[in-house]
Amino acid sequence: MPQYDLPLPELERYRPERHEPADFDAFWSRTLAETAAHPLAAVFTEVDAGFTELVTEDVVFAGFGGHPIRGWMLRPRHAEGPLPAVVTYIGYGGGRGHLAEWTALPSAGFAHFVMDLRGQGAGHRRADTVDPGVGGPHFGGFLTLGIESPEGYYYRRVFADAVRAVEAVQGHPAVDPARVVISGGSQGGAIALAAAALTPGAVPVTPVGVIVDVPFLSDVRRAVRLVDTAPYSELVSWLGVQIDPERQERAFSTIDYFDGVNLAARGTMPASFAVALLDDICPPSTVYGAYNSYAGEKTMTVYPFNGHANGGAARIAEHIAFARSLT
Template identity: 35%
Template sequence: MPLVDMPLAELKKYEGRNPRPADFDAYWERALEELQAVDPQLELVPSVFQTPQAECFDLYYTGVRCARVHAKYLRPKMTDTPQPAILQFHGYSGDSGDWQDKLAYVSLGFSVLALDCRGQGGYSEDTGGVKGNTHNGHIIRGLDDHPDNLLFRHIYLDTAQLARIALELPGVDPQRVYAMGASQGGGLTIACAALEPRVKKLAPIYPFLCDYKRVWEMDLDKDAYQELNTFFRKFDPLHEREEEIFAKLGYIDLQHLAERIEGEVLFFTGLMDTICPPSTQFAAYNKMVAPKDLVVYPDFGHEYLPGCADRAMQFFLQE
């Protein structure tokens, strides 16, 4: 069959190209300490969208750097026993989606919390405040500032904070908090479970935000990764800072966070993906030491994967 990347046998052994900063663990421990100090000031506002079977809320909380973060929160009515909860994360530049598409999980007794990533298509804030380029794109936001100011650091922490909120919600069984998403949502699913290891199951689908240097070396710094190309062309055209830039991107490279995951993983990938190349995804998958299973679609790219959503739902329903 045609290939856009390595053969599958090589992908299963691939360990990634983007460097891991020497102080990576200290970086994320410092980040989690910052998150721990934040008072989330949780607010639930009944939504205008309601159904006979579900209570629906706009959920707001304060994240790091004082941003107010929004998520859609749906919970089943008339439940006397603790129920599972699922965290949902959307694709790059998108939003949490419609209320109605979450009702399938609510009908099965799940609470659903769907994040709006700060500064993207929904209602969450990006408070900004970094030096250097803000021309476009979130991967490069803060790249000319201190690594603690990288925007995706804050977004990753938002996912962990949402998980912590879910774990404490009335009616939620803290032993059954799960996460899922595709593309950026798949990447944020990995970040969430890595930074909040009490997430018991996760289903990342062709995750974004992995192995940036490999993306660049494959000449696929376009589409979702276009801002990497833009940054070098505008701010380092001779690549004099190449080593520094990829080292800094290593702090928000999810392949390096993946080993922290403790929950069970069901990982979906398409071998014809030219948006998030398969090797970048395998760089993260191969570093996961938690129980994991891989679902490979040989002929599919960054697109609808037939049966994927059904299989993920069955995974979350299994006790």
């Protein structure tokens, strides 16, 4: 498809209006305190995936509400000393998938933790974690699940899970807790932005950097007016049925607690972003909305002729280089 959003020079200057709730920080402090009240209880169990040069582990830890969250941990078998680590969050509809999908980073010398997503896994990668918090009317997937209240919204649970995942990784005996990078693309990029904002003070050591590729859930009020593709189409469909303006605004007001623009303003660790100018799922201007709001040192990789998959394998090489530069 042709470029449909703002020209690149305008994207580089674009800074959206922020709709930030007055109790934004208090809401997240309360959420993380409630989550931390449950023992982390992280358990790493080695499984045989057939990789002679890698140690592969099935992971369970307590996320939001004390709910069991699963993950994978992979690391080089013969590496000495505490390892740098990368924590990865997954795109919409996916989960931790299969171990064979995650061999690149441990092959480069990193411990790699992949967090499962509660209730997802019917899209592009399987998940093995249920969501006991599911409730209330919603359309299709997860974007509108619990959308009329920030306390009950789906992403409150997921973002809290993401913080606990970093804590679990930092407690692994093979990991150097002072050399952890967080990463994600699309929905995973939204989760990574949240983790960058919320982990300082909530985990033993603040992560040293974050990778944010084509983030979802950023500048949402603009996104739903630019694209009709999933997942934003789920919110458009919900708004089209719930036509009461007050109810519509209540939904947007809920999302404001989770919007990447507001979370980016609280991220201070070094960040590597990526945007694709033909992306019709996460519009380029919404990606730049998060990028230009990000408070820390940052760089942007631009893919002028790519869609939502952005740089693909070439971007993975950039992930490795960025993580190495920090660890």
